[in-house]
């Protein structure tokens with residue numbers, strides 16, 4: 236028994252059998268008449284022998300049609316099961332069979348599919364024959380069009396060995412459009428053009444005189460657009476004190492997506508220092524988490540500078556110092572009671588988790604601000620489970636320093652009981668130049684009624700990123716062997732420096748460093764995990780001071796690092812991802828200044844690279860051509876250097892193995 240069957244509407248044939256019989260006869264008569272007419276036509280135009288051939292073929296065709304009609308009528312009279320058997324018999328006997336879906340659904344074995352193929356071939360030629368006839372007859376009258384319509388499903392069946400039940404055609408399924416939540420789809424817009432949207436310090440209400448003075452002594456006369464939007468938003472949430480947000484509600488979390496170098500650091504440093512400066516007891520109330528030691532140190536310095544003179548204590552916990560030293564800077568134990576020595580902790584996730592688990596008395600129970608810088612990168616490193624550890628430490632009860640005035644429970648549904656007495660809210664502030672819009676990823680952060688500030692308006696179908704206004708982007712199409720010559724040409728001939736150059740691996744960075752050094756004429760250094768943290772720090776300082784003309788780096792220096800005066804970035808190896816590209820080229824054209832970025836792209840990479848950058852929202856990527864003759868004078872020296880490089884690398888490898 237068939238698993239399921241399909242009932243077909245057979246038209247009037249079903250309704251009245253006698254009607255069906257007379258219709259078949261009519262059809263047969265018409266076909267015969269038409270055959271005769273064709274015969275006469277061919278008489279007039281062809282030779283006698285041709286006419287004879289035509290007669291035979293027409294006769295056989297008419298005979299065949301007649302046989303088919305007779306068989307169809309016979310089948311209709313047979314019960315369904317018998318009909319199926321007879322089809323199989325006819326099939327075995329290589330007889331052309333009118334396929335009905337029921338029969339096709341029953342044919343499934345390989346033997347049957349073999350048979351089907353045979354049948355298909357036959358049908359294919361028959362259909363072709365019919366087509367030729369139709370074409371040669373020219374005008375198509377009504378019954379003929381009906382015949383053609385009947386033949387249609389047969390034709391489509393022959394195109395594939397699979398049969399689609401229900402007569403659906405294969406269609407390409409349209410891509411499902413993502414639907415962004417309202418807060419992502421409708422952000423508070425930030426002006427991308429820094430220079431023409433400066434806000435004088437005096438125009439921003441609520442900034443305390445001490446902080447304003449510090450800003451001025453740092454040469455800051457105006458706020459950048461991102462600062463003008465985000466600082467008031469954070470301050471608004473502490474208007475009624477640290478405990479309750481605006482209107483008595485828990486403050487909303489804030490996400491900021493603004494171009495590289497647009498001043499995001501001060502957008503959180505200023506309001507956090509201002510919000511905490513009136514605190515009475517020293518407790519960890521702000522925690523800043525960053526992906527690398529270098530970035531943590533950079534942000535620590537900014538916090539330290541603006542917190543100086545306010546009584547707030549800022550501590551770095553990023554593994555720059557031994558663990559015990561960090562512990563001693565975080566808290567002190569007197570008479571068996573531990574006391575926090577930090578109001579603001581700037582940390583890397585690994586070191587932070589170590590302190591949560593191993594530093595007795597280290598408490599996050601009073602945490603008010605959790606700042607996640609380079610947020611998209613931090614979400615990617617969520618497998619370290621650092622956020623869940625922080626959350627656990629925040630809502631931990633019964634330990635820590637002293638007795639808390641306010642109980643603190645993990646936020647749940649809002650009830651009268653849950654709102655009284657008030658508890659310290661934890662507000663998350665997220666910052667990145669390439670903040671993800673992936674709701675699944677953002678969900679891991681457990682944001683509370685988030686509010687997004689962004690300088691781009693991504694549509695539901697495509698994610699666009701922020702590019703600095705002053706950046707000019709070029710790509711240079713080249714071969715692998717010409718890349719080192721190109722970089723030498725940029726430095727020695729075009730006198731582009733200081734240059735920050737990126738490779739895709741530390742080995743590539745080291746080889747290029749050796750090659751440029753052996754060639755000579757350029758002050759070069761490398762920056763990667765080959766160097767220890769203090770060497771890396773020293774290298775960055777020397778680069779900033781102008782002692783290094785070319786700094787060859789891995790992506791270790793791609794994110795967040797703020798080196799003043801970098802006029803040119805060269806992607807020696809084209810980056811694979813748009814986010815990497817944006818952060819690398821964002822080391823120049825910072826703080827509203829101009830900068831230029833070149834990417835060396837191999838022929839096979841061009842199409843993909845250009846598409847990636849354009850799809851990412853780049854305002855204008857241009858092609859730069861370097862004529863081969865421009866490199867000619869350097870080639871012979873380069874050949875010698877390559878030989879020398881081989882020798883040096885061999886020595887280094889031997890030394891490593893030894």
Ligand SMILES: Nc1ncnc2c1ncn2[C@@H]1O[C@H](COP(=O)(O)OP(=O)(O)OP(=O)(O)O)[C@@H](O)[C@H]1O
Pocket residue numbers: 454455456457458459462493494495496497498499500501667668794795796797799821825826
């Ligand atoms: N209002 C301002 N006026 C002048 N300079 C500023 C101002 N705000 C920030 N800067 C300077 O702009 C530079 C870039 O700032 P910052 O490092 O905060 O950028 P960012 O947006 O965090 O960049 P990235 O996304 O690369 O981390 C810094 O050197 C900083 O001192």
